[in-house]
Structure formats: C-alpha cells, structure tokens
Amino acid sequence: MSKRQRTDTAAGAVAAMLDAMPVEIPAHIQEQLNPEGVLHWGIITRAKAKSLWTENDLELAAELTLARQEKSKIRKLVSAVEQDENEHPARIMRAVLDADKQIDVLVKREERLTRLLQIHAEATVGKARDQVKKNTAAKDSRQTMDSASSLIARPTH
Secondary structure (H helix, E strand, O other): OOOOOOOOOHHHHHHHHHHOOOOOOOHHHHOOOOHHHHHHHHHHHOOOOHHHOOHHHHHHHHHHHHHHHHHHHHHHHHHHHHHOOOOOHHHHHHHHHHHHHHHHHHHHHHHHHHHHHOOOHHHHHOOHHHHHHHHHHHHHHHHHHHHOOOOOOOOOO
C-alpha cells in the first residue's frame, strides 16, 4: 500500500493540480460519443481525482456515459413523436410508455454503475446527516438575505 500524499505541501499541491486535469476519453469509446456524451463523460470523471481512476473504472465510466447518452436520445425521439401533429394518439402513448420503460432500465444501470465507481452522492458529498447541516445553513442564509435590506451588498460568484 502506498503512502498517502499530504495536501498541505508543494508536492501535494502539484498532485492536486494533476488530479484536477480532465480524464481522457479512451479511443475505443470516443467514436461512440456525440457532443452530449462527451459532456456526460466530463461530469462523470470529474466526480473523483484523476489518479483514482483505474482502467476498469474507465470502462465502467464509459458504460455510464453511454447509458446517459442513450437516455437523452430516447427523450429526444419521444419529443419528436409527441410534436408530430399527424401521429395517432395511441402511437404517441405507446411511444411514451416504451420510452419510460427503457429510461427506467437505464436509470437502474446508472445507479449500479455510480455505486461501483464510488461516485454516488454519499461518496462525493458525504452522509445524509452531514448534508442536512449544510442544507439547513444554506436555507437559513437565504432567509436572512431575503429579509435583509436591498441596500446591503450580496455575495456574487
């Protein structure tokens, strides 16, 4: 087992910068991705440090990317069917129901893959009880800012 890198040193800062670099899309998956799939790849791979991605993880990340891309494709097809004025209502209903089933299967696949990759909510933002504290603090801050005078400067990002 290797020694963990300290983050409060120059070497740790360099390692953190390298870990923030984008993870390259493997060549064998890149040809299957449309621009939206490339966006999903970035979102998925930014969920953890670059140095933590193994080859096996990248294969699973590719499957997750393709599942999300497929979900978007199904939604676009259903939207096109729904907007076609010449389409029979029964065919529209059947298309929507079929799409819902396919999307449900893809969502379940996504859930399994995010758990395997350790990029689900608990792995990336912590336990629910810790999130409650942050959400409560954020809600209280919003209420304070909403009730404050409009002349008081507000934080901007």
